[in-house]
Amino acid sequence: PSELEADTLVGRVDLKECLQSADFISSSDENFKILEDGSVYTTSPVSFSAEKKTFSVLLKDTQEHVQKKIHVSLVEEEKKTQKTRQARDTVLKRTKRRWGPIPSVMIENSLGPFPLQIQQIICFATTPDGYSPEVPLVHTIRIEDDNDNAPYFTQDLFEFSVLENSKPGVVVGRVTAEDRDEPDTLHTWLKYRIVSQTPPVTPAFSLHGDTGVIAVLLPQLDRELVSSYTLLVEVRDMAGQPFGLCTTGTVVIRIEDTNDNAPSFKQTQYETRVEENRVNVEILRVSVVDLDEPGSPGSGAVYEIIRGNDDRSFEITTDKNTNEGVLCVVKGLDYEAAKQRILVIAVNNEAPYMLAPHSQQLSQSTSSVTVHVLDMDEGPVFKPCHLRIDVKECEDIGTSIGRYVAEDPETGNSEGIWYETVLSTSLFGVHIDEKSGEVRTIKVLDRDVGEMRRGQCNITVLAIDRNGKTGTGTIQVVIQPGNKNYPRITKTEYIMCRDRKPICLTAQDDDESPYSIPFAFHINDRSLASSWKITRHNDNSVYLSPKGDIPFGIYRIPVSVTDNGGKVGEHYIRVNYCDCVTPSECNDGGPRVFAGGNVTLGLWAILAMILGSLLLLLILITICGCCGSGVMHRQVTDDCANHNLIISNTEAPGEEVMDHNIIPLQNTCDQGGYGIKTGDQQTFEMVKGRGHTLESVKGGGHQTLGSVKEGGGGGGQPMMDTCRYSYSEWHNFTHPRLGEKVHLCRQDEEQKHSEDYLLSYNYEGKGSLAGSVGCCSDQHEEEALDFLDQLEPKFRTLAETCIKR
Known part of the structure; x- marks a missing residue:
C-alpha cells in the first residue's frame, strides 16, 4: 500500500542466501529495520510519494571482514490493483469458491503432550484417475514468542x-x-x-x-x-x-581532581643560618600540605619570596620530586651590614584555584624565615666595587684623575691595605699608587691610540690586607673627547673665472662634539679683507667672494678657522682670479700675485716681461730698417702695427682719467698718435696705428725724446728723425715716465689708491658692439684705425672700458 503504519511488516529477505555468517545487520533507511530472520518492519509511518521506494540491507561478518548488500525495492500496490480492476471490468470471469484454512498458532517452548494436535483439515482431493481438480492448500502455523530470554x-x-x-x-x-x-x-x-x-x-x-x-x-x-x-x-x-x-x-x-584545595605550609616559622659571603648555597627546605591529587598541577607547589628580598640575595625554587621549597643564597651576605634577615615566603599551585560550591575564599598561605648571618674573617672590600673615572684626553702627565680605596669590613677603615693591578697600568697610561690608591696619568691619554682606542678601559685592582686576604675591584677609565686637533680647510687652491662665482671653503676637525663644529672663519689681512668677504654657508663651510671689482691675478688670502673649542687653524687660500669662462680654460702659470697689499711677480710673469722686451727690441729694429739710413719713412705696414700691440693685464684706466687727458700728438707723420696729458706737461706714452712713427712731444719745461736725441732744450721745434732712435734712448725716456703715469692713474685727487682703477669685464661669446677701441672710435675714419676691428673680441671688450659712460 502507499501508506504504512509504524511497526508494520513489509516483507522478508533471505539473509542466509546472501551471507551465511552475518553478525551485523543494518538498513540504509532509518524508516525500516531488519530482524535476524530477514523480516523488514517500518520504524515510523511511511508514505510513498514516488513510484518506487528503494533501500539497502547491509550485512557484515566482522570476524572474516566480509561485507555485502541486499537492494530492496518497494512498489506501490495501488497501481497493480487498479489494473486488476480494469481487467475485471473488461472480462467477467466466475471463480469457484474454495475453503481456506485458518492459520494455526502455537507458543514456543510448549510442554505438550506430544504429538500435539494443532488443527485438522482435508488438505486436497483427487479423482479416481488421479486428476487433482484443486490446487494444494497452504496451512500456516505461526510460532508465538515466549519470554524465554533475559536481557x-x-x-x-x-x-x-x-x-x-x-x-x-x-x-x-x-x-x-x-x-x-x-x-x-x-x-x-x-x-x-x-x-x-x-x-x-x-x-x-x-x-x-x-x-x-x-x-x-x-x-x-x-x-x-x-x-x-x-x-x-x-x-x-x-x-x-x-x-x-x-x-x-x-x-x-x-x-x-580539580584544584579546589589551596596548599598550606606545615610550619608558619622557620630559622636557618648561613656564613657571610657564601654564594649559591642551599640554606633551608620548606614543605606544604595539599589535599589535591599528588603529582597533578592542582597540587604542584610554586613558592615565592614576597618580603625581605629587595636586594635579590635569596632565591626559592621547587623540588619537583618532593614538592618542597628550596631556599638558596645567590648573593653574598654581609655580617657587618645585617646580622640577620627575615623573609616572608608564600605558596601557590601550578593550576589556578577553583572555588568549590558553597565554600569560602581561602587566603594565601605564608611562612616567615629568619636567616642568621655568621661572621667570617673577610678580605678588603672596594666601595664601590665598580668605579668609573672620566678624564679628558690630552690631560697633562701626572694629573690626578681619582682615588680608589678599599675598607676592611671588620674595622671599617683602610689602614694597612695596599693596592696592586692585575695587568700593567702602563698599557692604559695611568698608575695607581700602592698605598693611597690615587690614580694618576703617566702619559697623554688619546682616544685614538693604543688600548684606549675605544675610548675606555677596565683596570682590575686588588686590595690586600695584613693577613694576605684580598678584595677585587674594577676601575673603568673613560676618556672624554678633548680639543686636540686644529680645524683645517680641506682645499686651499681655487680658480675663479670672470663670473666671480663664490668659492665654498670647507673645514673639518677630527675632534668630537663639542670641540668641532660650528666653525668660525676670518680673513686675517686687513687690506684683503676690504676686497674679499666671507659669507656663512653652514656649520663647517663658508663662501669666499670679492666685494667689488678686482684685477685678474693670483691672490693668497690668509684665512683662520676657529672650532667650537677655541682652537685656531691658519691657512692661505690661493685664488687664481682668471679671465675665463670655465676653470679649465685658465692657464695658472704666471699672472701677478696679490697678497697682503703687496704686488709680486711670479716666474712666468718675469719670463713674459723678458720676452716682451725682446719683442719690443725686434719691433724697433724692424721700424728702423723700414725707415732707412737718414730718410724717415712715413708709413708702417699693417704687420708692424699689429706687432706693436703689447698684451697688458691693465684693462682700463681709472674713472678719473677723462677724455681731455687724451690729445692728438703733433707730429710730422701721416697720421698722429695719442699721448697722455698730465698737468702742464706732455710726455710720450705709446704710439699705435697704421703708418705711425715715433716722435717727440713738446713739453713745457720738460725734456722730450727729441730733446734727448738732439741735446736741445725747449726753445723751438727741433727737426728730428724718430726712426733713428736706439732702444736705449727709447727705454731711458719711456720707462720712468710710464711708471709715473701708471702710478698717478692709480690714485685719486687725495693721493689714495683708486679701487676701480682695475676693472673687470665679461665675455659673452661675440664681438663688442663698439667695433673698435672706444677712445679712438670718434676718429676711426680720419685716422685709419680700422685694423683694430680684426682684433680678438676680448680686446674689443677691453676697449669699452675707455668709453665715457
Missing part, C-alpha cells in the same frame, strides 16, 4: 569519569543492554535502575530507566572524600514488571 548488558564493566564539584544533571555516561526475544514487544521492553552504590553514602548519581543515561545527582562531589563510586545496576524486561526477566551489571565512576 543482558553489552559490557561486563562500564567505566566513566566526572570532575569533582560538577553540577547536578551533568551526564556521566550511558549503560546499554539487549534482549533476544521478539522486538517491540513486552519481552524486549527494558527498564534500568541502580540497585546499590559503593560507598553506601548519599546517592551521588541517577540512572534514567528508559535510556540508561547516568547523571550527577549530588551537588558536592569531592574527590578528596570519595575518589570513585561503584554502582550495581539492573536491566529488566516486561517494562520493568516484577515478573520480567532481569540481569545486573557494574558501573565504576572515577571522580577527577
Whole structure:
C-alpha cells in the first residue's frame, strides 16, 4: 500500500542466501529495520510519494571482514490493483469458491503432550484417475514468542569519569543492554535502575530507566572524600514488571581532581643560618600540605619570596620530586651590614584555584624565615666595587684623575691595605699608587691610540690586607673627547673665472662634539679683507667672494678657522682670479700675485716681461730698417702695427682719467698718435696705428725724446728723425715716465689708491658692439684705425672700458 503504519511488516529477505555468517545487520533507511530472520518492519509511518521506494540491507561478518548488500525495492500496490480492476471490468470471469484454512498458532517452548494436535483439515482431493481438480492448500502455523530470554548488558564493566564539584544533571555516561526475544514487544521492553552504590553514602548519581543515561545527582562531589563510586545496576524486561526477566551489571565512576584545595605550609616559622659571603648555597627546605591529587598541577607547589628580598640575595625554587621549597643564597651576605634577615615566603599551585560550591575564599598561605648571618674573617672590600673615572684626553702627565680605596669590613677603615693591578697600568697610561690608591696619568691619554682606542678601559685592582686576604675591584677609565686637533680647510687652491662665482671653503676637525663644529672663519689681512668677504654657508663651510671689482691675478688670502673649542687653524687660500669662462680654460702659470697689499711677480710673469722686451727690441729694429739710413719713412705696414700691440693685464684706466687727458700728438707723420696729458706737461706714452712713427712731444719745461736725441732744450721745434732712435734712448725716456703715469692713474685727487682703477669685464661669446677701441672710435675714419676691428673680441671688450659712460 502507499501508506504504512509504524511497526508494520513489509516483507522478508533471505539473509542466509546472501551471507551465511552475518553478525551485523543494518538498513540504509532509518524508516525500516531488519530482524535476524530477514523480516523488514517500518520504524515510523511511511508514505510513498514516488513510484518506487528503494533501500539497502547491509550485512557484515566482522570476524572474516566480509561485507555485502541486499537492494530492496518497494512498489506501490495501488497501481497493480487498479489494473486488476480494469481487467475485471473488461472480462467477467466466475471463480469457484474454495475453503481456506485458518492459520494455526502455537507458543514456543510448549510442554505438550506430544504429538500435539494443532488443527485438522482435508488438505486436497483427487479423482479416481488421479486428476487433482484443486490446487494444494497452504496451512500456516505461526510460532508465538515466549519470554524465554533475559536481557543482558553489552559490557561486563562500564567505566566513566566526572570532575569533582560538577553540577547536578551533568551526564556521566550511558549503560546499554539487549534482549533476544521478539522486538517491540513486552519481552524486549527494558527498564534500568541502580540497585546499590559503593560507598553506601548519599546517592551521588541517577540512572534514567528508559535510556540508561547516568547523571550527577549530588551537588558536592569531592574527590578528596570519595575518589570513585561503584554502582550495581539492573536491566529488566516486561517494562520493568516484577515478573520480567532481569540481569545486573557494574558501573565504576572515577571522580577527577580539580584544584579546589589551596596548599598550606606545615610550619608558619622557620630559622636557618648561613656564613657571610657564601654564594649559591642551599640554606633551608620548606614543605606544604595539599589535599589535591599528588603529582597533578592542582597540587604542584610554586613558592615565592614576597618580603625581605629587595636586594635579590635569596632565591626559592621547587623540588619537583618532593614538592618542597628550596631556599638558596645567590648573593653574598654581609655580617657587618645585617646580622640577620627575615623573609616572608608564600605558596601557590601550578593550576589556578577553583572555588568549590558553597565554600569560602581561602587566603594565601605564608611562612616567615629568619636567616642568621655568621661572621667570617673577610678580605678588603672596594666601595664601590665598580668605579668609573672620566678624564679628558690630552690631560697633562701626572694629573690626578681619582682615588680608589678599599675598607676592611671588620674595622671599617683602610689602614694597612695596599693596592696592586692585575695587568700593567702602563698599557692604559695611568698608575695607581700602592698605598693611597690615587690614580694618576703617566702619559697623554688619546682616544685614538693604543688600548684606549675605544675610548675606555677596565683596570682590575686588588686590595690586600695584613693577613694576605684580598678584595677585587674594577676601575673603568673613560676618556672624554678633548680639543686636540686644529680645524683645517680641506682645499686651499681655487680658480675663479670672470663670473666671480663664490668659492665654498670647507673645514673639518677630527675632534668630537663639542670641540668641532660650528666653525668660525676670518680673513686675517686687513687690506684683503676690504676686497674679499666671507659669507656663512653652514656649520663647517663658508663662501669666499670679492666685494667689488678686482684685477685678474693670483691672490693668497690668509684665512683662520676657529672650532667650537677655541682652537685656531691658519691657512692661505690661493685664488687664481682668471679671465675665463670655465676653470679649465685658465692657464695658472704666471699672472701677478696679490697678497697682503703687496704686488709680486711670479716666474712666468718675469719670463713674459723678458720676452716682451725682446719683442719690443725686434719691433724697433724692424721700424728702423723700414725707415732707412737718414730718410724717415712715413708709413708702417699693417704687420708692424699689429706687432706693436703689447698684451697688458691693465684693462682700463681709472674713472678719473677723462677724455681731455687724451690729445692728438703733433707730429710730422701721416697720421698722429695719442699721448697722455698730465698737468702742464706732455710726455710720450705709446704710439699705435697704421703708418705711425715715433716722435717727440713738446713739453713745457720738460725734456722730450727729441730733446734727448738732439741735446736741445725747449726753445723751438727741433727737426728730428724718430726712426733713428736706439732702444736705449727709447727705454731711458719711456720707462720712468710710464711708471709715473701708471702710478698717478692709480690714485685719486687725495693721493689714495683708486679701487676701480682695475676693472673687470665679461665675455659673452661675440664681438663688442663698439667695433673698435672706444677712445679712438670718434676718429676711426680720419685716422685709419680700422685694423683694430680684426682684433680678438676680448680686446674689443677691453676697449669699452675707455668709453665715457
